[in-house]
Amino acid sequence: xxxxxSSRNLRFVIHEMLNTAELQRFERFQxxxxxxxxxALDAAKxxxxxYLYPFYxxxxxxxxxxxxxxxxxxxxxRPGIKALAEGGWISAHxxxxxxxxxxxxxxxxxxxxxxxxxxxxxxxxxxxxxxxxNLIRNFGSPELNETYIPNLYNGDWQGTMALxxxxxxxxxxxxxxxxxxxxxxxxxxxxxxxxxxxxxxxxGVDNVVHLLxxxxxxxPAGTKGISLFVVPKYRPExxxxxxxxxxxxxxxxxxxxxxxxxxxxxxxxxxxxCRGYLVGQxxxxxxYMFQMMNEARIGxxxxxxxxxSAAYYASLKYAxxxxxxxxxxxxxxxxxxxxxxxxxxxxxxxxxxKAVVEGSIALLMLCSYYGDVSHQSTGEEAQNAHLLxxxxxxxxxxxxxxxGIHAVSMGMQVLGGAGYTDDFPLEQHYRxxxxxxxxxGTTTIHGLDLLGRKLTMENGKAAMLLGQEIQxxxxxxxxxxxxxxxxxxxxxxxxxxxxxxxxxxQTGMQEGPExxxxxxxxxxxxxxxxxxxxxxxxxxxLAQKALDAGQSGSEKLFYESKIQTCLYYxxxxxxxxxxxxxTLNSSARVTLGTRPEVLV
Amino acid sequence: MKLLVCVSKTPDTTTKIxxxxxxxxxxxxxxxxxxxxxxxxxxxxxxxxxxESPLGGSVTIxxxxxxxxxxxxxxGLAIGADEAVRxxxxxxxxxxxxxxxxxxxxxxxxxMILLGKETIDYNGSEIGAMVxxxxxxxxxxxxxxxxxxxGKTATIQRDIEGGIEVVEVATxxxxxxxxxxxxxxxxxxxxxxxxxxxxLNVLAPAPFDELSVPVHYDLPPAKASVRMIAPENMEELVxxxxxxxxxx
Ligand SMILES: Cc1cc2nc3c(=O)[nH]c(=O)nc-3n(C[C@H](O)[C@H](O)[C@H](O)COP(=O)(O)OP(=O)(O)OC[C@H]3O[C@@H](n4cnc5c(N)ncnc54)[C@H](O)[C@@H]3O)c2cc1C
Numbered sequence: 001x002x003x004x005x006s007s008r009n010l011r012f013v014i015h016e017m018l019n020t021a022e023l024q025r026f027e028r029f030q031x032x033x034x035x036x037x038x039x040a041l042d043a044a045k046x047x048x049x050x051y052l053y054p055f056y057x058x059x060x061x062x063x064x065x066x067x068x069x070x071x072x073x074x075x076x077x078r079p080g081i082k083a084l085a086e087g088g089w090i091s092a093h094x095x096x097x098x099x100x101x102x103x104x105x106x107x108x109x110x111x112x113x114x115x116x117x118x119x120x121x122x123x124x125x126x127x128x129x130x131x132x133x134n135l136i137r138n139f140g141s142p143e144l145n146e147t148y149i150p151n152l153y154n155g156d157w158q159g160t161m162a163l164x165x166x167x168x169x170x171x172x173x174x175x176x177x178x179x180x181x182x183x184x185x186x187x188x189x190x191x192x193x194x195x196x197x198x199x200x201x202x203x204g205v206d207n208v209v210h211l212l213x214x215x216x217x218x219x220p221a222g223t224k225g226i227s228l229f230v231v232p233k234y235r236p237e238x239x240x241x242x243x244x245x246x247x248x249x250x251x252x253x254x255x256x257x258x259x260x261x262x263x264x265x266x267x268x269x270x271x272x273x274c275r276g277y278l279v280g281q282x283x284x285x286x287x288y289m290f291q292m293m294n295e296a297r298i299g300x301x302x303x304x305x306x307x308x309s310a311a312y313y314a315s316l317k318y319a320x321x322x323x324x325x326x327x328x329x330x331x332x333x334x335x336x337x338x339x340x341x342x343x344x345x346x347x348x349x350x351x352x353x354k355a356v357v358e359g360s361i362a363l364l365m366l367c368s369y370y371g372d373v374s375h376q377s378t379g380e381e382a383q384n385a386h387l388l389x390x391x392x393x394x395x396x397x398x399x400x401x402x403x404g405i406h407a408v409s410m411g412m413q414v415l416g417g418a419g420y421t422d423d424f425p426l427e428q429h430y431r432x433x434x435x436x437x438x439x440x441g442t443t444t445i446h447g448l449d450l451l452g453r454k455l456t457m458e459n460g461k462a463a464m465l466l467g468q469e470i471q472x473x474x475x476x477x478x479x480x481x482x483x484x485x486x487x488x489x490x491x492x493x494x495x496x497x498x499x500x501x502x503x504x505x506q507t508g509m510q511e512g513p514e515x516x517x518x519x520x521x522x523x524x525x526x527x528x529x530x531x532x533x534x535x536x537x538x539x540x541x542l543a544q545k546a547l548d549a550g551q552s553g554s555e556k557l558f559y560e561s562k563i564q565t566c567l568y569y570x571x572x573x574x575x576x577x578x579x580x581x582x583t584l585n586s587s588a589r590v591t592l593g594t595r596p597e598v599l600v
Numbered sequence: 601m602k603l604l605v606c607v608s609k610t611p612d613t614t615t616k617i618x619x620x621x622x623x624x625x626x627x628x629x630x631x632x633x634x635x636x637x638x639x640x641x642x643x644x645x646x647x648x649x650x651x652e653s654p655l656g657g658s659v660t661i662x663x664x665x666x667x668x669x670x671x672x673x674x675x676g677l678a679i680g681a682d683e684a685v686r687x688x689x690x691x692x693x694x695x696x697x698x699x700x701x702x703x704x705x706x707x708x709x710x711x712m713i714l715l716g717k718e719t720i721d722y723n724g725s726e727i728g729a730m731v732x733x734x735x736x737x738x739x740x741x742x743x744x745x746x747x748x749x750x751g752k753t754a755t756i757q758r759d760i761e762g763g764i765e766v767v768e769v770a771t772x773x774x775x776x777x778x779x780x781x782x783x784x785x786x787x788x789x790x791x792x793x794x795x796x797x798x799x800l801n802v803l804a805p806a807p808f809d810e811l812s813v814p815v816h817y818d819l820p821p822a823k824a825s826v827r828m829i830a831p832e833n834m835e836e837l838v839x840x841x842x843x844x845x846x847x848x
Contacts, residue, residue, distance in 0.1 A: 035671050043792065050784075
């Protein structure tokens with residue numbers, strides 16, 4: 001079995017960086033001590049080794065096919081989904097009363113990371129189901145809960161999120177699928193179409209349940225007129241299931257994730273008999289969806305980071321096996337070639353991969369931890385955790401997605417020609433990871449969210465809290481001679497960012513939102529460098545303390561690798577923030593000033 | 601039926617084995633431990649299957665070792681054992697382990713005592729036979745199939761050199777499990793969380809004087825790295841095999 005994840009690193013983040021067992025102070029999480037946490041992580045790894053990893057390449061080679069209205073996926077799908085369901089993973093976060101285990105998100109996400117690194121094209125299915133079930137659990141009626149939740153949690157039925165329409169992708173306010181009440185709202189007649197729906201139809205389950213956004217006839221225009229419906233492919237009637245007039249018009253031919261369907265759905269097209277069941281209040285659909293969206297966004301960041309993780313270990317293995325070339329100082333051609341890991345530039349590429357993967361994991365788990373605290377705590381602690389979670393979500397989604405693409409590309413470069421062939425998994429990782437920067441909001445949309453909303457919410461309180469958290473790490477690092485110079489560097493980038501943001505806000509007030517938001521994506525990149533610098537300093541602080549306490553063997557190497565990757569990050573990556581600062585402070589307004597017709 | 605399953609811990613198969621400076625103990629820094637797969641996948645799971653059959657009964661797991669072993673023991677409970685016993689000792693020999701297990705088993709009226717055919721670290725295959733001897737019970741080793749209709753007699757298939765042997769034996773007996781006896785079970789989250797509330801009884805060891813103690817371990821010589829020789833360069837291959845590897 002090839003390595004695709006570092007269990008040691010996950011334990012470092014879960015126990016040493018976050019002390020997840022301390023979440024037991026909340027009654028909901030009683031019993032999640034270190035032993036149970038480790039057992040859960042081990043169980044996740046065992047499941048992945050058995051049901052997920054062996055089929056990663058298989059699912060790509062024998063991709064999903066659309067055949068006369070039905071969608072056939074790889075035969076590993078059904079047992080894989082079932083194994084995860086029976087392991088308790090679809091419902092793990094939920095209450096004991098509905099078969100859940102009240103698992104902290106921090107732990108659940110660490111385990112989910114393992115599943116995704118093994119084979120996200122399969123493991124995304126049960127977790128889509130979890131997302132759909134969450135909407136019903138939080139906002140649905142008791143009847144909807146009773147009908148759908150047991151079938152979703154036992155893995156027999158697939159859940160989906162059906163938002164996108166041909167004219168409404170990034171702009172969900174333009175959704176036009178319609179819903180007409182029947183029998184005073186007993187159910188709604190749904191009409192319209194949805195595109196790119198992940199897991200939207202497949203034969204690895206008995207039924208598919210769409211959590212679908214549509215507009216009730218006569219509802220106000222824009223986001224305030226969108227409602228959420230449960231729309232099953234087969235609806236329960238009497239003792240059986242009847243076809244609910246949800247037709248799959250086709251599945252998309254995709255660059256990657258070929259075993260994981262994105263479906264084009266037609267609603268009420270054949271018989272004018274597609275029934276939807278309203279979830280919660282009318283016209284509150286988008287609000288409900290957005291309450292769950294942050295978790296889905298963290299989930300997307302995890303898929304990206306996990307794919308980059310599998311790619312890193314594939315590259316590392318190759319670099320330790322492939323002899324090629326000699327050291328620049330060695331002119332004797334009769335001597336054997338060295339392994340490519342001996343070349344400094346190959347190590348640079350591996351360090352880049354490691355920096356992206358482990359930096360992303362640290363941030364994703366920290367966000368999950370803030371999520372747990374914000375839900376379980378009260379008062380100021382809950383509010384602060386919520387604000388930090390909100391502020392960091394655009395980075396936790398976009399950084400692994402965007403930088404992950406480069407990390408996998410570097411990983412392919414490590415393999416040279418072999419990386420481009422399908423003898424190795426890198427080409428698949430490269431194709432698979434790309435979409436993460438597109439769905440669950442494009443990187444641009446997250447840039448707009450960060451600059452337009454998150455940094456300014458509650459008079460910039462979230463940004464202030466983040467500043468305090470960064471300062472804590474800077475102060476700790478300043479007490480350690482090996483890390484003090486990096487603490488100073490991070491402090492400088494933080495100050496530069498604050499200054500740039502101040503200027504941007506001022507310009508925005510003078511020249512309007514077009515100018516303020518024009519380079520929001522660049523700002524997100526800039527902000528990401530700061531956040532990742534914080535993540536690396538945080539990890540290095542812990543590693544340095546552990547080394548100072550005395551380590552030997554593989555433990556010593558583990559902590560040394562953390563310090564070394566932190567140094568790499570600060571010497572090779574963080575300086576890139578300076579260039580972005582220059583761009584953001586420029587008054588040339590290049591993109592705004594480029595007339596569309598100039599792009600010939 | 602009352603079933604006793606003996607479980608031990610071994611380093612994870614990916615562990616790099618390093619010894620302390622004196623060379624007489626494993627350097628445990630950073631070592632990840634797992635339950636010995638032959639105990640877990642085959643002995644324990646088959647015992648659970650028998651308990652879940654119409655015959656019913658209970659499964660107790662036993663480990664001889666320090667409290668650091670509790671995590672491994674809890675995994676056995678998470679997979680489905682009803683209760684666990686840890687004899688709080690730091691045994692230096694297989695004989696001591698077998699003696700402690702036998703001392704406990706004597707009081708338990710167990711119908712079957714199951715354990716893996718060997719641990720994957722020492723590969724000693726000693727404990728089962730010694731436990732049987734201490735208890736004066738039949739010992740069936742390398743079992744790859746175990747059936748019983750009434751819980752009183754069992755038909756057991758044994759893997760032997762070049763084939764299989766089928767034996768019949770009356771309970772109680774001691775059995776060592778080989779591949780095929782059962783299929784690995786991965787604990788589910790419910791089992792993991794319930795494991796906390798199942799009893800793990802810690803007992804003092806019976807007095808025992810070790811007859812032997814390990815004084816030194818040596819690693820096997822490191823494997824030489826692979827050298828690729830182009831297929832058209834057979835002469836070079838022959839030269840290397842003759843002059844460097846000295847095998848022809
Ligand atoms: C494989 C796959 C699976 C998917 N799964 C699902 C699913 O399960 N459920 C679901 O509902 N949807 C799903 N989607 C849809 C996905 O969420 C959308 O594709 C995504 O939100 C982008 O919308 P769009 O494709 O319409 O692109 P557009 O919105 O047309 O965007 C095109 C470009 O314009 C930019 N842009 C758009 N608006 C602005 C703006 N206001 N300011 C600046 N730039 C802007 C974008 O950033 C992008 O670069 C999936 C998509 C894919 C490819």
